[in-house]
Amino acid sequence: MIYAFDTYYYDGFAKTICIAFKNWDSENEEAIYSENTAITSEYESGAFYKRELPCILSLLKKIDLKESDIIIVDGYVTLDNDGKIGLGGYLYNALDNKIPVIGIAKNGFAAEDSKRREVFRGESKTPLFVTSQGIDVDEIKIAVENMSGSYRIPTLLKKLDQLTREK
Structure with missing residues (x-):
């Protein structure tokens, strides 16, 4: 199963949604998971994971x-060639490096990352940026x-984003 996560922040709480689907080319989800949690830390530039990682780990239960x-995850797994990681990298580590994590x-x-790939979809001239740990980024x-x-954002990921924003 593939589980896609996104979080949206409202006054005082975070709404985290997960859409589960069977295959990369699935048109529909198999399940939707949702959870509202209290925001446990303020936004910190360069440390986005501190705010979102607890939300994802809570919903994963x-x-x-x-x-x-x-x-x-909506974001990055790796950030540069020097080993700096993003939200997805912290999630991968939190899961004992056992579950592959992909960042879209x-x-x-700005930093160079030899593990980052640009993905162009549909007629869009603007790429998505894909990174991963635990699975080959070129396969992903x-x-x-x-x-x-047929658009830049895959259908299920667009739906995920929309669901996080519904009150």
Whole structure:
């Protein structure tokens, strides 16, 4: 199963959604998980993971993860060639490096990262940025290119984003 996570912040709480789907080319989700949690830390520039990681780990308690599963986060897993990691890297470490984690980011990151791939979908001239740990990033690049939907953002990831913003 593939589990895609996103969190949106409202006054005083964070709404985390997870959409589960079977295959990279799935058109529909198998399940949706949701949780509202109190915000435990303020936004800290350069340390986004401190705010979002607890939300994802809390929601993961509702999911029976298997080592064959994959997790997607909205953001980065790796950030540069010097070993700096993003939200996905911290999640990978928190899961004892047993569950592959993929980051799909909408915005570029300035530092060079040989593990980062650009993915162009549909007619968009703006890429998505893909990073991973625990799974080959070149395989993931192809998988993301082939996700359902004809626009820059795959259909299920667009739905995930929309669900986080619903009050």
